Amino acid sequence: MVKEMVTQISIFIxxxxxxxxxxxGILMKEKVNIxxxxxxxxxxxxxxxxxVSDPDKAQKVLQSSFLVDQTDVIACALKDSPGGLHExxxxxxxxxxxxxxxxxFVGKANQAILILRVENKMRSKAIDVLEAKKIKIFxxxxxxxx
Amino acid sequence: xxxxxxxDLQLRRFKELxxxxxxxxxxxxxxxxxxxxxxxxxxxxxxxxxxxxxVKTDLRDNYPFGLFAEPMENIVRIHASSGTTGxxxxxxxxxxxxxxxxxETMARSLVCAGAWRGDVIQNAYGYGLFTGGLGIHFxxxxxxxxxIPISGGNTERQMMLFQDFGSTVLTATPSFAAYLAEMxxxxxxxxxxxxxxxxxFGAEFWTEKMREKLESAFGEVNAxxxxxxxxxxxxxxxxxxxxxxxxxxxxxxxxxxxxxxPEIIDPKSNERAAPGESGELVFSTLTKEGIPxxxxxxxxxxxxxxxxxxxGRTHVRHAKITGRSDDMMKIKGINVFPSQIEYVLMKIxxxxxxxxxxxxxxxxxxxxxxxELTPKTFSDSMAELENLKKTIExxxxxxxxxxxxxxxxxxxxxxxxxxxxxxxxxxRKEV
Numbered sequence: 001m002v003k004e005m006v007t008q009i010s011i012f013i014x015x016x017x018x019x020x021x022x023x024x025g026i027l028m029k030e031k032v033n034i035x036x037x038x039x040x041x042x043x044x045x046x047x048x049x050x051x052v053s054d055p056d057k058a059q060k061v062l063q064s065s066f067l068v069d070q071t072d073v074i075a076c077a078l079k080d081s082p083g084g085l086h087e088x089x090x091x092x093x094x095x096x097x098x099x100x101x102x103x104x105f106v107g108k109a110n111q112a113i114l115i116l117r118v119e120n121k122m123r124s125k126a127i128d129v130l131e132a133k134k135i136k137i138f139x140x141x142x143x144x145x146x
Numbered sequence: 147x148x149x150x151x152x153x154d155l156q157l158r159r160f161k162e163l164x165x166x167x168x169x170x171x172x173x174x175x176x177x178x179x180x181x182x183x184x185x186x187x188x189x190x191x192x193x194x195x196x197x198x199x200x201v202k203t204d205l206r207d208n209y210p211f212g213l214f215a216e217p218m219e220n221i222v223r224i225h226a227s228s229g230t231t232g233x234x235x236x237x238x239x240x241x242x243x244x245x246x247x248x249x250e251t252m253a254r255s256l257v258c259a260g261a262w263r264g265d266v267i268q269n270a271y272g273y274g275l276f277t278g279g280l281g282i283h284f285x286x287x288x289x290x291x292x293x294i295p296i297s298g299g300n301t302e303r304q305m306m307l308f309q310d311f312g313s314t315v316l317t318a319t320p321s322f323a324a325y326l327a328e329m330x331x332x333x334x335x336x337x338x339x340x341x342x343x344x345x346x347f348g349a350e351f352w353t354e355k356m357r358e359k360l361e362s363a364f365g366e367v368n369a370x371x372x373x374x375x376x377x378x379x380x381x382x383x384x385x386x387x388x389x390x391x392x393x394x395x396x397x398x399x400x401x402x403x404x405x406x407x408p409e410i411i412d413p414k415s416n417e418r419a420a421p422g423e424s425g426e427l428v429f430s431t432l433t434k435e436g437i438p439x440x441x442x443x444x445x446x447x448x449x450x451x452x453x454x455x456x457x458g459r460t461h462v463r464h465a466k467i468t469g470r471s472d473d474m475m476k477i478k479g480i481n482v483f484p485s486q487i488e489y490v491l492m493k494i495x496x497x498x499x500x501x502x503x504x505x506x507x508x509x510x511x512x513x514x515x516x517x518e519l520t521p522k523t524f525s526d527s528m529a530e531l532e533n534l535k536k537t538i539e540x541x542x543x544x545x546x547x548x549x550x551x552x553x554x555x556x557x558x559x560x561x562x563x564x565x566x567x568x569x570x571x572x573x574r575k576e577v
Contacts, residue, residue: 010490010525010526012519012524012556013556014555014556015449015561033179040528042528042532044553044555045531045554045555045556046552047526047531049526063521066556067519067520067521067557068521068522068524069524069525069526071526100527115525
């Protein structure tokens, strides 16, 4: 069975004061909760990537003011001990899966969660090889409702 | 030459020019026929105003060689400058055009600026399709000066040759010259080694303020403490540099009007402006064979002064160019039209029709193009966005031949205006 993916929201943010506040203001008003986020930036702009409680609603309320894109990502459990990330990186590396970017956050009961973005065509393979090594892959609903 | 004699010469030569155009160039034959005129209608210089105006798009419409009056057997050189869209404006020269017109007027220009045999001319204009480098080059040889064909850029080597070759004259765009002066100062080069006494600067608009700045900047780093910054003017359609040049009194550029007959017209009506009034500068290339042009409008705004100059020359002077009647920009000496940029952007899918051009000068000219993304072009992948940016930059370079930086911006960030969009923000103030 093909596992359902976690949907991440990506937003184009001009590199100017008050742009982030505009995004967070809209989400607050619409009662969308941010679970995790990361920002990649160039000198001119940044891409804000977020895992939120309701990605479709977030897209709907943001897209009139911002460029918004949805991307499928993998959420997996990360051991909170030395070598935790190394284990996952090694599994993916040995199986020829290239990581485009990743970020981590801490969920309930001090459970560390890793968000992984890999090439679309490598997604099922990534999940298979991780699960084969007993790495927990989260269902989208588990992540949204943390 | 007394003006009366000069005017006789101009009249004779204009008659020949009109005949040459009518018999050898289809474009002019058709124009003359439409306007019901023939070369015989020119009796006095006042009759010149009956003849058609030629514009840059006439060259483009006849791309590449349609306005040439001579077969390729008689053409010895081809130059090109950027046109208003993707296609360049092409000009051709016969041996006569090179030897007796361009090199001759270029030699006059250099002498007028104060250069002579014994001078070492460091020629930092670009060599290539651009007319600047080769124009200055042949004029320098004609006056018996030693020319260093270093071309543009290459700052470190420019610095070295100033010292080692003892260059006395620098020919460059004013913005590149300002940069070189700044570098001489920064590198604390022994000023006893710097023999530069004159700069012949052009291919860009520059102001009296810029002259003061350049003269004091070079005066601070050279042996004598004195420096003359002289304006040279030209455009490839007419020939390239050396259409007019300032003398050492710096009271306007002397036009070599035995070859290039000037007029000032009102840009709106195309009617001749009253004497002394400012308007568009128009030239008829009295002696050229390769691509003879009747009343070619430069779109440069200036006025003419027919008074005899302190230097003794009777050739008419034009005031410093104060602007343009169209939207052409000069960036690093290169002509750039917003329409060229638009042409490039519109070829790239997924780009909004809104864009903005920002021109800055922090010593050197810089151009930045702000482009709006669309939902179609936005993706989570930064690599894709950076690729899009690089693609646009590369396409702009191919068309413009200068590096323009592209900034990707969010939709609705570029101000919308009612009517004619204001697409260019030129921040090069009084420098």
